[in-house]
Amino acid sequence: MLLPSAYNFSMSSHSPTTPEDIVHTSIVLPDGEHRVGNPDDSPDVRFLVGYCVFRSPDAALLSSLLPKLVHVRGVDRLATLMQLVGDEARAQRPARDVVLERLLEVLLIEALRSDGKTNTSPGLLRGLTDERIAIAIRRIHESPEQPWTVAQLANEATLSRSAFYERFGRAVGMAPMEYLLAWRMALAKDLLRREKASIAEVAERVGYSSASTFSVAFSRHVGLPPARYARDTSFDRGLQAEADSSTETGSIA
Template sequence: MNPNPPWDTADPLGEALHFLRMSGTFYCRSEVTAPWGVDLPPMPDCLMFHVVTAGRCWLQVPGEPMRQLQPGDLVLVPHGHGHRLLSEPGAPAVGLFDLPREIASERYEVLRHGGGGDAVQMICGAVRFEHPAARHLVQMLPAVIAVDASRPPQAEWMYSTLRFMATEAQQMRPGGEAVMTRLADILVIQAIRAWLEQGSATHTGWLRALQDRQLGRVIVRIHRDPAHPWTLASLAAEAAMSRSAFAARFTQLVGEPAMQYVTRWRMHLAESWLKESATGVAETGARLGYQSEAAFSRAFKRYTGRPPGAVRRQPAVA
């Protein structure tokens, strides 16, 4: 049976979205009353999201214009930058981890804070993406993505998902954390899809290459079969182009030579497998097409600056 999604040959960008599977760092239901402010610290390698379910507030991300959020709005801060949520511009903010919080489960909290004025309810989260394709896609995103739930076509799916999420956050029945995680998956993926559909961000770089009929097919083949003994000639043949034309076009759109991309993709996969599974060094190298553990170890150290055994010995991040 083919493990790959059936649409990805025709839609390489769809394949990239297929890998957007998140692991939650934490989720929080916030019930705050004016005046209030929460200072969220930087969370490297995390995407943070906020959904306003009742009331209005302001989002302040350094280097970005302040924006007001209202019920139904969803905002992503994809690169883990520190930012603030405020009852109004200029309101004093308290550090997130300095506020009293009710621990509902290992990764779910309830935060109540403020001066007793106008109330705001939000659902917030910080998530990680484990697959290298997902991380690569997230790197391409802007500093902030905001989705207005009142605008079609997102109005229907946003409202239905938000209602479900708000109800689940209030009740937290058995299995509630798992449900919240799946709903957050849907919200984040839909927000990224809405951004991609705007089109302006996909005219250059890796995203543009994925949408290119010839290069997109090649990138999918590299992702699916990293162990294949790829050469510039075989990649050009996949694209039905001459080697020189393919090499120039790939470098122009992706920003690096094709064979360098192949190596980087293999090393990203190797690092993920070594960190997150019980796969040994020799097995990892074999899965990526290396003929010996020594050959793989040399390539890995040359690319990352560390031997693969050192990466494998690192404790897993919760």
């Protein structure tokens, strides 16, 4: 089970619970396992939990387009990887953390590309597993500056306009033009964060004929004018750089 972005969630059994059943803290066993509940009882379920952190400034762009939950089952390659992860997590071999880090990276990639074996909510992953819809998504990603219409994207996917519109919405969870707008705005935010480009240049690169048209669309979608968004994120980066510097100094000391 893959949660591409952190958000609040809870886990519980199907059986009715009482306040006495709720455990807020876990017990750390000698082998490093965290036990929720009575440590002397046999466990009802066992979880192997890991996490990945993307340090790229584009990480938010990816996570915003992924479903909230990816559930994969019946994939032999993943089962083998999970066995390796479990074995390495329980052992105390040299370079254990390095091996676990690499295994989790491969596990993440395999989970994301598990195609038909993946049960996901509508989103980018499900759209990319549909060969026809994937073609349209790739065209949008390759050329966001093009004045795409539903008919043109349907033609790229070799589907009728109505069939494409319905199939795209069912797979991705939003209409084609809504996805195009979301992609353009995600790219625009990334350009405003990372590059010293003018509003007019950003507008042209994401498919808008004028800076004013782009500014209106950006403000409506993001809730801030592009100039203010660029200024605020630049200030936030400065604060983060200071925090990173302090952290590094502290760890060295």
